[in-house]
Amino acid sequence: MKDVTVKDRNKLVLVGAGHSNLHLVKNAMLLQSHGFDITLISPTDLYYNGVAPGVLSNQYPTGFGRITAKCHLDKVKGKNYQKKVTRIDLKNKQVQLEDHKFIRFDYLSINTGGSVPTNQIPGSSTFSIPIRPIGSFWQLSEEIQRLRNNSPESISVTIIGGGAAGVEVAGNVHHLIKSFGIIPVISIITKGELILSQFSSSVSNKVSKLFRQRGINIITKSKVVEIREEEIVLKRNKEHPYEFCVLATGIIPNSIDSQGLLQTTENGELVVNSFLQCTDNPQVFATGDCSHFEAQPLWKSGYHAINQGPVLLKNIVAQSEGSQLYEYKPSKRILTALNLGSKAGLVIFGKYSHLGKLGFIIKDYIEKRYINSYRCKSKA
Ligand SMILES: Cc1cc2nc3c(=O)[nH]c(=O)nc-3n(C[C@H](O)[C@H](O)[C@H](O)COP(=O)(O)OP(=O)(O)OC[C@H]3O[C@@H](n4cnc5c(N)ncnc54)[C@H](O)[C@@H]3O)c2cc1C
DSSP, rough: OOOOOOOGGGEEEEEEEOHHHHHHHHHHHHHHTTTTTEEEEEOOOOGGGHHHHHHHSSSSSSTTTTEEEEEHHHTTTOEEOOSOOOEOOOOOOOOEEEEOEEEEOOOOEOOOEOOOOOSSSSTHHHHHSSSSHHHHHHHHHHHHHHHHOOOEEEEEEEEEEHHHHHHHEEEEEEHEEEEEEEEEEEEEEEEESSTTTSOOOHHHHHHHHHHHHHHHHEEEOOOOOEOOOEEEEEEEEEEEOOEEEESSSSOOEOBBBBBTTTBBBBTEEEEOOTTTTTTTEEEEEOOOGEETTTOOOOOOSSSHHHHHHHHHHHHHHHHHHTTOOOOOOSSSOOEEEEEEEEEOOEEEEEEEEEEEEEHHHHHHHHHHHHHHHTTTOOOO
């Protein structure tokens, strides 16, 4: 470790309280000892989406999964601005906040995640509830709770998108409505031939069978072309009535204007090399859903955002000290665990998969372990 004088100190600015940046915050004392002064800029705390379906179904209390950086930052007198960054000015090495304030940086770590686009299907911005940002998603629980007070016979929720998050929401909203003694009328609409198409067909079939037993309607090979006030319009003019429509159609990055000085994909993801550095600037790092890993496309998931954290930490230090950088080497086999509601969990690892109560227990264990790892211990 080098002896750092005040003059030598580097300003490390973290944009977005995403999973990798949270890892930096957790290791703030180590970064401080390597000469970094830390500033976190994010309009929200990290919300750990892995438990969001369980919060929806009341398995976990409201607010469970929110991880605050404050206690870690306090240990190093780090700064925290609860604001959005609107512009990155690389020439002057500063970022601009939504209130027009400028913050200077020597090193930048961008981890701003993504959102479900609400401009691709006409009507979706008015009539649907996107699952990300998570703040919008909680509207679904609030609306269902509100409707429950009118004691309806049934409540109908349609989820557009049959990926992992859409399927978890379907299973958990089914559980929630049923737990109120109300009939859940749940549908998943996907343009693919199967739900969970990123996994094997046997995984997809297992979940489809479970959902059909619960009465969840799975509508495949159906593209949604418009969402109207009470109906979803499918290609070939078929109409699907709904009360609540949830949008789980994939993610676009929460990108920030860098005046074209940082390379992005067509989608707006920041292109990063194997060391997680933006290809145009080695002092700017990007991780998680807002980035595009140049060596190979990565599945947008908390898994990568979490696992990039330790590499990011080592590389920021290495870059500042001129030592060797480490590559992020994505694991070939990822452990995926999904909460399907009603105490059913799906665990997938390589070719192995398990659906049932054990999967639910494993999922719960993994998520609680992650959240607990961010609890602040008393000042060292
Ligand atoms: C219901 C649901 C369940 C999921 N379950 C799983 C799961 O079980 N396993 C899994 O691996 N993945 C899961 N995912 C996906 C996972 O949540 C995301 O891939 C993950 O959150 C991405 O992490 P991130 O660190 O890139 O960004 P995020 O967690 O999205 O964090 C981004 C942060 O940046 C902040 N921010 C945004 N814009 C700005 C800005 N302009 N300036 C400053 N700050 C900004 C945000 O406020 C936020 O704090 C799930 C997603 C959903 C919706």
